[in-house]
Amino acid sequence: MAECIQDVIGNLFSTIDAKEELLGECESIWKLLEECQNQLLLLGTETLLKSNAKLSLLMTRVRALSVECHQWQNRCPELSSNNPDVLVKLGKHELQKAENDLEMMLSTVESKNRRLEQDLKRQQRWLEEQEKIVDALTQIEQEIKAQVEEISQKSWKKALLRELQKKMLQLKTRKKDLLNTLSKFLEEHFPLPIAANKILVSKLMDTPHEPYVKINDSFWVPYIELLLRCGVALRHPEDPNRIRLEAFHM
Amino acid sequence: MAVLRPFNKLPELNSAVLLLVGSEGDFPQKLAETILQEKRDFTVNIHIATSLPLPSERDHLRPRIDMIVFMIDIKNKHSLKNVEDSLAHVDARFFLGKVCFLVTGVGRVNCCSVDMNAVWKLGENYCSPVLFCELELEGTRVSTAQRLLRMLQICAGYVPGVSALYFNTLMTSFS
Numbered sequence: 038m039a040e041c042i043q044d045v046i047g048n049l050f051s052t053i054d055a056k057e058e059l060l061g062e063c064e065s066i067w068k069l070l071e072e073c074q075n076q077l078l079l080l081g082t083e084t085l086l087k088s089n090a091k092l093s094l095l096m097t098r099v100r101a102l103s104v105e106c107h108q109w110q111n112r113c114p115e116l117s118s119n120n121p122d123v124l125v126k127l128g129k130h131e132l133q134k135a136e137n138d139l140e141m142m143l144s145t146v147e148s149k150n151r152r153l154e155q156d157l158k159r160q161q162r163w164l165e166e167q168e169k170i171v172d173a174l175t176q177i178e179q180e181i182k183a184q185v186e187e188i189s190q191k192s193w194k195k196a197l198l199r200e201l202q203k204k205m206l207q208l209k210t211r212k213k214d215l216l217n218t219l220s221k222f223l224e225e226h227f228p229l230p231i232a233a234n235k236i237l238v239s240k241l242m243d244t245p246h247e248p249y250v251k252i253n254d255s256f257w258v259p260y261i262e263l264l265l266r267c268g269v270a271l272r273h274p275e276d277p278n279r280i281r282l283e284a285f286h287m
Numbered sequence: 288m289a290v291l292r293p294f295n296k297l298p299e300l301n302s303a304v305l306l307l308v309g310s311e312g313d314f315p316q317k318l319a320e321t322i323l324q325e326k327r328d329f330t331v332n333i334h335i336a337t338s339l340p341l342p343s344e345r346d347h348l349r350p351r352i353d354m355i356v357f358m359i360d361i362k363n364k365h366s367l368k369n370v371e372d373s374l375a376h377v378d379a380r381f382f383l384g385k386v387c388f389l390v391t392g393v394g395r396v397n398c399c400s401v402d403m404n405a406v407w408k409l410g411e412n413y414c415s416p417v418l419f420c421e422l423e424l425e426g427t428r429v430s431t432a433q434r435l436l437r438m439l440q441i442c443a444g445y446v447p448g449v450s451a452l453y454f455n456t457l458m459t460s461f462s
Contacts, residue, residue, distance in 0.1 A: 074297055082290045083379045087371070091412045094382050098414060101383050101452050 055122040237282040248281040289340035292378040296351040302330035303443035309358025310337040321432040339373035354442040361392045364400040384455030386415040394421035416458045
């Protein structure tokens with residue numbers, strides 16, 4: 038088919054005929070144009086006043102549009118030429134144009150596809166990287182969690198220890214307090230036997246003729262008993278409430 | 288003859304002519320350069336004027352103008368007045384889709400010294416689209432250039448099935 042068309046176009050004589058025919062057509066169209074032009078020149082000029090520009094323009098437009106509409110309605114599709122050579126040439130031209138357009142389209146689509154593929158690859162790489170990052174982050178998170186647990190255990194132990202130490206300290210101070218109170222109480226209610234001894238010795242030394250001492254509340258009764266049993270002190274032969282120190286020095 | 292008329296001359300093959308009217312420093316120049324850098328399959332010819340009317344002595348050298356863009360700088364309150372005065376020198380048939388107002392400097396609304404309601408009103412009264420852009424920003428300058436180029440293509444009749452009036456009616460009825 039293509040070869041057949043080539044043959045037709047290759048026919049030089051017929052092409053020259055076609056060319057002349059076309060030129061003739063162009064000439065007649067140009068003549069028509071000149072006639073129209075001359076008619077147009079006969080029309081006077083008409084400028085617009087600012088005040089009524091809109092109205093007069095709209096009127097003109099209505100006229101022009103209705104004329105145009107009328108023209109379109111009465112227009113018949115015109116054949117470009119009856120000459121087969123011209124038609125073949127025109128057809129070929131149109132086909133070539135279409136082919137060019139399609140090729141351009143194809144190359145555009147291909148380049149777009151390539152770009153999209155590259156985009157996809159890049160996105161996939163990015164996804165992989167992101168997944169790796171997520172893995173690394175989860176690992177770190179787990180490590181940190183373990184550390185946190187350890188630390189919290191340690192600190193719990195420490196806190197326990199501290200509490201124990203505190204309690205111990207409290208106990209110590211309490212013990213001290215208690216001891217203090219106890220010694221005060223003892224001092225108050227059960228004075229040391231040294232006091233009785235001292236009184237006995239000083240009575241014996243100061244008044245050797247009257248060494249007896251009267252037992253009062255300040256003397257600790259068990260101690261007096263001990264002194265009497267051991268024979269360190271002696272009771273007055275007539276008054277049980279009075280005692281004296283044994284005269285060791287005589 | 289000071290009034291600009293559409294279709295007053297025969298068109299040139301595969302070319303479109305744009306007229307930029309604006310007095311804001313080198314912005315029209317910059318915009319024209321940006322438009323010329325855009326890819327297109329027809330020749331674009333851009334004429335720049337600070338105001339209308341155009342000098343009549345060079346009228347015979349000037350090609351047919353397919354579209355006029357009036358530039359209004361919101362930082363310059365004289366620009367609106369300039370555009371309003373220039374509109375008096377344009378034929379009414381130009382407003383059937385071949386005129387557009389371009390408000391520039393909208394990135395600096397705090398420096399606005401033009402009544403924006405007046406600009407909207409202007410677009411409404413003259414049945415023409417009002418575009419907004421900031422020419423100092425490369426991105427918006429390029430997109431504005433693309434829009435204007437597309438409109439120019441339609442105005443010059445290079446889009447089969449779409450006339451300037453039809454496109455303009457679409458644009459203004461949705462704005």
